[in-house]
Structures are given as C-alpha cells and as structure tokens.
Amino acid sequence: MNTRLCRMLGIGFPLLAFSHCRDVVAAVSRAGGFGVFGAAGYTPEELEQELRWIDAHADGRPYGVDLLVPENLSIRTGSGASNAELLAQIPSRHRDFVGDLLRRHGVDPDRALGERRRDDPDRPPPYQRETAERLMDVAFGHPIRLIANALGVPPASMMERARAAGIPCAALVGARDHALRQVEAGVDILVAQGGEAGGHCGEVSTMVLVPEVLRVAGNTPVLAAGGIMTGRQMAGCMAMGAAGVWTGSVWLATTEAETSPVFREKMVAARSRDTVRSRGRTGKPARQLRSAWTEAWEGPESPGTLPMPLQGLISEPAMARVNRAAEGGDAAARELVSYFVGQGVGLVEGVQSCRAVVEAFMGDFAAALEDMQALAEG
Amino acid sequence: MNTRLCRMLGIGFPLLAFSHCRDVVAAVSRAGGFGVFGAAGYTPEELEQELRWIDAHADGRPYGVDLLVPENLSIRTGSGASNAELLAQIPSRHRDFVGDLLRRHGVDPDRALGERRRDDPDRPPPYQRETAERLMDVAFGHPIRLIANALGVPPASMMERARAAGIPCAALVGARDHALRQVEAGVDILVAQGGEAGGHCGEVSTMVLVPEVLRVAGNTPVLAAGGIMTGRQMAGCMAMGAAGVWTGSVWLATTEAETSPVFREKMVAARSRDTVRSRGRTGKPARQLRSAWTEAWEGPESPGTLPMPLQGLISEPAMARVNRAAEGGDAAARELVSYFVGQGVGLVEGVQSCRAVVEAFMGDFAAALEDMQALAEG
Known part of the structure; x- marks a missing residue:
C-alpha cells in the first residue's frame, strides 16, 4: 500500500x-x-x-x-520534583486497603520488588x-x-x-x-x-x-x-x-x-464481556481485565480511587507483587491478576x-x- | 449483489x-x-x-x-390474560414516582390518551x-x-x-x-x-x-x-x-x-455520548437518549425500575403524555422526551x-x- x-x-x-x-x-x-x-x-x-x-x-x-x-x-x-512528593499524598486508608486486599489473596504487600519500582521515592x-x-x-x-x-x-x-x-x-x-x-x-x-x-x-x-x-x-x-x-x-x-x-x-x-504467563492464560480464557472500564488502576477510566482487584475497588469496602497519578503509585507496585506471587503458582494471587486489555480479548x-x-x-x-x-x- | x-x-x-x-x-x-x-x-x-x-x-x-x-x-x-393482571402488580410507589415526575415537568399524568393506550386493562x-x-x-x-x-x-x-x-x-x-x-x-x-x-x-x-x-x-x-x-x-x-x-x-x-418532531430535533442536536443504557423504559437494559426521564430513574429518589413488562406499562403511557405536552411547546416536558436510540445518533x-x-x-x-x-x- x-x-x-x-x-x-x-x-x-x-x-x-x-x-x-x-x-x-x-x-x-x-x-x-x-x-x-x-x-x-x-x-x-x-x-x-x-x-x-x-x-x-x-x-x-x-x-x-x-x-x-x-x-x-x-x-x-x-x-524538579520526585515521586516522594506524590507518595506523601497517598492516604493511609488507601495503603491499608491495598495491604489488606493483597494479604487476603496471600500476597505479601511488603515483598521487595528490586529495580524499576514505580513507587521508588527518587524516581521522576x-x-x-x-x-x-x-x-x-x-x-x-x-x-x-x-x-x-x-x-x-x-x-x-x-x-x-x-x-x-x-x-x-x-x-x-x-x-x-x-x-x-x-x-x-x-x-x-x-x-x-x-x-x-x-x-x-x-x-x-x-x-x-x-x-x-x-x-x-x-x-x-x-x-x-x-x-x-x-x-x-x-x-x-x-x-x-x-x-x-x-x-x-x-x-x-x-x-x-x-505480560506474565498467568495474564496470557487469562487472556486466552477470557471473553469479551470479561473486561471493565475502571479507575482502579490509574485513577482515570481505563479498560482492563475484570479481576478481584477491579472488583475490590468497586466494592462496598473501597476507599474510592485516587486521582491520577496517585492511584498508579499504589496499584502498580501492588500488581507487580501480585504477578510475582501468581507466577509462583498461588491461586489466590491469580484472582487479582489483571492488566489493561480491551473487549477484543474475546478474540x-x-x-x-x-x-x-x-x-x-x-x-x-x-x-x-x-x-x-x-x-x-x- | x-x-x-x-x-x-x-x-x-x-x-x-x-x-x-x-x-x-x-x-x-x-x-x-x-x-x-x-x-x-x-x-x-x-x-x-x-x-x-x-x-x-x-x-x-x-x-x-x-x-x-x-x-x-x-x-x-x-x-388468556389481559393487561389487567399485570397492571395490578405495579406498586403505588412507582405510580406516584411517575406522577410526581410528570407533574414537576408540567405534564398531566392523567391526561387522556385515546386509542392504543399501552396500559388499557383489556389489551393483550x-x-x-x-x-x-x-x-x-x-x-x-x-x-x-x-x-x-x-x-x-x-x-x-x-x-x-x-x-x-x-x-x-x-x-x-x-x-x-x-x-x-x-x-x-x-x-x-x-x-x-x-x-x-x-x-x-x-x-x-x-x-x-x-x-x-x-x-x-x-x-x-x-x-x-x-x-x-x-x-x-x-x-x-x-x-x-x-x-x-x-x-x-x-x-x-x-x-x-x-418519532415526534421534538425527538427528531433532539436527535439532530445529540452527540454520540448523549445516550445511556438504562432499565428505565422497559425494565431490561436498553439504550436510549439521556433525558430527565432516564436521569430520574437513576437518581436518588428512584424507587428502582420494575421487571419487564411492568416497567413498560408505566413508562409508555407516561412518555406518550410527555410527547403530547412537548409537542404543545412545553419546554419542561421537552426535557423528559426520550426514545430508544443508539450511539449512532451522533452521526x-x-x-x-x-x-x-x-x-x-x-x-x-x-x-x-x-x-x-x-x-x-x-
């Protein structure tokens, strides 16, 4: 062409x-x-x-x-600011909510993440x-x-x-x-x-x-x-x-x-109706695979999502920990696994x-x- | 072809x-x-x-x-039943809600409708x-x-x-x-x-x-x-x-x-984002033009929609009355006017x-x- x-x-x-x-x-x-x-x-x-x-x-x-x-x-x-300025604005209620959610699914919310930690205070x-x-x-x-x-x-x-x-x-x-x-x-x-x-x-x-x-x-x-x-x-x-x-x-x-092998497995199994437009990952409406993570943010215990970019600063490290645990074969952690994906996942x-x-x-x-x-x- | x-x-x-x-x-x-x-x-x-x-x-x-x-x-x-059997199941709370909503928009909820009344008790x-x-x-x-x-x-x-x-x-x-x-x-x-x-x-x-x-x-x-x-x-x-x-x-x-001239005017003015998937008209999710009617059913005063076919038995006669009033030039009634239409209305x-x-x-x-x-x- x-x-x-x-x-x-x-x-x-x-x-x-x-x-x-x-x-x-x-x-x-x-x-x-x-x-x-x-x-x-x-x-x-x-x-x-x-x-x-x-x-x-x-x-x-x-x-x-x-x-x-x-x-x-x-x-x-x-x-010239760093993440530190943003991290200070995350309410403890939200940290606790995520900590509890991860623990309920067998994921250690304090697990070390190594390099490229999205919530590294020194990161731009x-x-x-x-x-x-x-x-x-x-x-x-x-x-x-x-x-x-x-x-x-x-x-x-x-x-x-x-x-x-x-x-x-x-x-x-x-x-x-x-x-x-x-x-x-x-x-x-x-x-x-x-x-x-x-x-x-x-x-x-x-x-x-x-x-x-x-x-x-x-x-x-x-x-x-x-x-x-x-x-x-x-x-x-x-x-x-x-x-x-x-x-x-x-x-x-x-x-x-x-993407992680677990998420790819979920993609293959998913139907087009298994995605949801949710603020749970970035703070703005974004379509992603429905999982225990998105359900929790919509649920009655939810503290409500934070505005962008704060929501991402708690969701991304949490999901990195979830992925590690899920890769280790943890079925409860697997329930939380999600990522941005459109309705086309059904195809x-x-x-x-x-x-x-x-x-x-x-x-x-x-x-x-x-x-x-x-x-x-x- | x-x-x-x-x-x-x-x-x-x-x-x-x-x-x-x-x-x-x-x-x-x-x-x-x-x-x-x-x-x-x-x-x-x-x-x-x-x-x-x-x-x-x-x-x-x-x-x-x-x-x-x-x-x-x-x-x-x-x-061999007639509408009568269904009409008896509509709670008075819902009748009152619709009556109040219509009155607030200057529409007489008891206005005579003539032939083809959807809530005629003798109708199949x-x-x-x-x-x-x-x-x-x-x-x-x-x-x-x-x-x-x-x-x-x-x-x-x-x-x-x-x-x-x-x-x-x-x-x-x-x-x-x-x-x-x-x-x-x-x-x-x-x-x-x-x-x-x-x-x-x-x-x-x-x-x-x-x-x-x-x-x-x-x-x-x-x-x-x-x-x-x-x-x-x-x-x-x-x-x-x-x-x-x-x-x-x-x-x-x-x-x-x-469709009524008022609704056609609304269609021409509407954008694709002006529709909503709502149970407010039939009781099952149906896409329609967002209006004071759909907003009211989603609002805090809403008694909740009724299952199909009951919801239609209250919505259709109400909307017929709304249309008559809106055709008469009533601006408040016009706010309620709606009908089934898809996002394509933006085109x-x-x-x-x-x-x-x-x-x-x-x-x-x-x-x-x-x-x-x-x-x-x-």
Whole structure:
C-alpha cells in the first residue's frame, strides 16, 4: 500500500502496534507493521536504554514513541520534583486497603520488588510535564518516525519538536469534540479510539467514533482503534475511511510481550464481556481485565480511587507483587491478576509470535479485499 | 449483489431496517432495502391493520416482521390474560414516582390518551407467549419474507412456522454465547447487535461482537447491528465478514418515522455520548437518549425500575403524555422526551426521507468498495 499515511510513516501496511515492550515494538516493525513504544512509566534513563535496544533490533524499520502527558491532571508536582512528593499524598486508608486486599489473596504487600519500582521515592514522577520533557529529550535523540500523545492535546513543545524533526505528531481521541480540538491544535494524525479499547478510553464505540471523527478531521488522517484484533477488522475500518489501525491488546498475547504467563492464560480464557472500564488502576477510566482487584475497588469496602497519578503509585507496585506471587503458582494471587486489555480479548485464542500476528493481519486484510472485490463484481 | 443472504430475503442490497413504523418499513423496501416491522407493543388486531397497509404500499417488495418474545421473563401472565393482571402488580410507589415526575415537568399524568393506550386493562399483555402466538397468527397470514425475534432464542413455534412458510427465522444476539445457543437452536440468520445499538443491547461493541459471532456462526449468515448509520459502515461490516447490516436508529430521523418532531430535533442536536443504557423504559437494559426521564430513574429518589413488562406499562403511557405536552411547546416536558436510540445518533445531521437514506447507503457503500479496490491495486 502506498497511501499518504504509509508515506508519512515509511511503511507499506498501516498496522500500528502500541506496546510498553521493546521486543514487541521491534518485532512488529521488522515484520512490516509499525511499532509504537509506550514510554509512560519509564524514566528517561530507562527509555534511553529501551530505544537503544529497539534501534539495534528493528533492522532499520520505522517505529514511534507514545508519551502520556495528560492535558488535565489534578495533581501536579513542582519543578524538579520526585515521586516522594506524590507518595506523601497517598492516604493511609488507601495503603491499608491495598495491604489488606493483597494479604487476603496471600500476597505479601511488603515483598521487595528490586529495580524499576514505580513507587521508588527518587524516581521522576509519572505523567508530569517535566518528566515528559525529559522523555522527549531522549525520544527525539533516536530515529523515531512518530511521536504520539495518549491523553488530550499534546503539549506545544511536543508538536514543535516533532515539526523540527520532520515527523508526524499523533493524538488519541475518544470523542468527536476532542478530535475537533486536536485538529485546531494542529496534530498530524488522529487516533480515534473507541470505548471497547484497553487502557484509557471513552464511551463511544469504535464503529461510531471513527466516522464521527472522520467528519471533523478534514485532511488529517484518522487511525481506528479499539477492539481491532484482525486484518478483517482492519479492512473494515479502512472501508469506513480510516487510514489504518492502531492496535494494543492483540500484542499482549504474543510470545514477545511483557505480560506474565498467568495474564496470557487469562487472556486466552477470557471473553469479551470479561473486561471493565475502571479507575482502579490509574485513577482515570481505563479498560482492563475484570479481576478481584477491579472488583475490590468497586466494592462496598473501597476507599474510592485516587486521582491520577496517585492511584498508579499504589496499584502498580501492588500488581507487580501480585504477578510475582501468581507466577509462583498461588491461586489466590491469580484472582487479582489483571492488566489493561480491551473487549477484543474475546478474540484471542492463543499466544503467537508478533510476526505471526502481523502476517495473519496481512492475510486477513487481503482476504477481506478479495471478498469486497467479489461483491463489487457480483 | 447476489449473495446467499440476498437470495434468502429476495433483495439486492442487504440493508435491513427495523422500525415500529409501517411507513418506514414500506418506504425502505420500496427503495431497495428490506424493512422489518417491529410488532412488539401492537395487539394482533393492530398488527393485522399495519401489515395490510404495508402489503398495499410496499409495491410487492419483500419485508419482514420482528417480534419480541423474551426467553427470560420473570413476570408471566396466565393463559388468556389481559393487561389487567399485570397492571395490578405495579406498586403505588412507582405510580406516584411517575406522577410526581410528570407533574414537576408540567405534564398531566392523567391526561387522556385515546386509542392504543399501552396500559388499557383489556389489551393483550405485551411480550407474553400467548400474545406472541396470536401476533404470529397474523404475521404468517401475510407475505412476509423474514421473521425475527429480538430477545433470546425464538420459541420453537416461531421456527416451525417459519420453516413451514419457507422463510428464514432471525434472532438478535449481544454476546458470543447467545449466538452459540441460537445456532444450536437452528435459527437461519444471526443479528450480532453491539452495545452501542439503540434499544435492548448488551455490552460488547459491534466491532468486537461481529467477528466473535462469526467464529461460532458456522454456515449461518450474520448481520451486523449497532451504530450503523452509513453505507461506509455497512461496507466495513461486510469487509469483516457480515452478510449485511441490521439498522434501527437511522430510520428514526426520517420524514416517515413515528418519532415526534421534538425527538427528531433532539436527535439532530445529540452527540454520540448523549445516550445511556438504562432499565428505565422497559425494565431490561436498553439504550436510549439521556433525558430527565432516564436521569430520574437513576437518581436518588428512584424507587428502582420494575421487571419487564411492568416497567413498560408505566413508562409508555407516561412518555406518550410527555410527547403530547412537548409537542404543545412545553419546554419542561421537552426535557423528559426520550426514545430508544443508539450511539449512532451522533452521526445524524438532519431529517431525510427513507428513500434518501437508502440511496445514501448505496452511494457510500459503492464509494467504500471503490476505495478498497484502489487499495488492492495500489
């Protein structure tokens, strides 16, 4: 394919793969898709390490970076701040709730976590502007072909740097009005992400949101996102007018993924109705697998979720401990295991390599085109 | 188009239009689509009148009938029962709640309604098996080309009568497991209706549900439903593997529709986020336009909704009174106005004739096919 979007990104098949895992990003790009590394949660030093690895393993194929710089964040730290400032704001009621919940499921809430502890007091605070600028310093030092922002209009500096680097800047939107604002702000690519998507999402479905966003997008290419796990769905979205697709959940069930074996087993077993849009993981509504964790935050004993980024500072270390315990074979811990995943989880039937997934997309996409051609002729 | 589904229904363009309005059904069929008359809420005598009218106005083009015979209904009447038996079960608390709500919005809760009063004690009770059998007696006396059931596996008698009449029996499903049961029961066409649809719906989006249902449908054709308002979306669904589409909301904004002018104005103004999945109208979760009515049932003063069919016996007469008052220009009454409509309402930009909508579908569908062909060649 040689569409405008393909030329913008330097690819021949507009299948974008969002992942927090460098292995997935490199493998998808090598296989002919376009990997997008989700940098949220990484420190600048860690990001440097990950992108270096991708540069060494992507065979020169293009890839991108996605930051998560929320436009609206009720809790902001001071300049040069660290996690310590945020951690001090977590009420003891919430710490106790999580401690009790973990203990009830046989998980030691004080288990040592080693490196990359999200609640390390010295770590740069997540989602903050200053951290984002430092992450951008790193990202733009690599041969990225796309920069994206996941929550709201990208900061002006992101768009300026993208322009200077000659690469497009993309933004995720969950409603028509968000798309309007993004177009006015001058983003180069819109990602219309429906409410069935994993992670942060709105309520409008992909089927409705994509045409709604297309009507206000003008000349800006629109990628469809939310629930897309197959090349037939990709063809369907492009028949609706999308320039390509942005996918996430499908890569969580690959051999390269960062997900735990227990979570991958849960994905294969799960149906599309087993996800829930909950604030229990980040503090903003995000779709994830329903588990004892999400149930507890919705339950009668819940102290209520905290605003972003505080909720993540208690949920991420807790879930890391849960995963370790579950990997050790603990059935009670397993009940808590969850991760961001969309309704498309119901279409996951097994774990495959990223290359196999990209090739299945290409095969299904071609089959869909053939069927449409037969319809046009018949 | 000459697909298997087209041959089953005797049409050339697999656009099915569900409507409670005979004018819409006849107009869509005349224009080259396939109208499906939603008979729920009608008495056998009324249905006879409506179908006679359709026979006289459809120019011999094929159409179908949809019944709503819930597989699970907690409240059943005795054989030969009337509404009276059901009406006696409505708690006075609920009557008072509705009376107060209407009065607060300037609507007289005792306003006379004339004919076709849903809460006429002598009327056959809605959704009951016996009423359904009588409705089928009527439907199969007309040259219908499809019979459909909207909530659960069709009663055996529906499938037997359909087989005897040589016409297909369709069933709506909102989840993969429902589809499995329907296939086992032997339905001829599955309608995979996503959670963005107007009326009774599940939670899985059309984008995910259609491929999920296709995987278990075997040889049974699958129609996509939920959020579909344009020919491009129709092409997208067929690229995913659907045999055609089942639409509803798009016909509510036509000149022929039974909807009130006030509701049509609200549709044009509404965004996709202005709908809500609520039990406030029928007692089962059904997507509808958010209004003071749906808000009241979710609010702190709400007595809680009643099970189907009781909730409809209080909501329908109330909404009929609301509509009369709103048509009279009452702004407070207008706030209550609502009707079943899907998220696709965000794509409604004006009121058109049914023929114009069918033609727009055909034009957009052809344009999407051309775009896909260009992709295949480029």
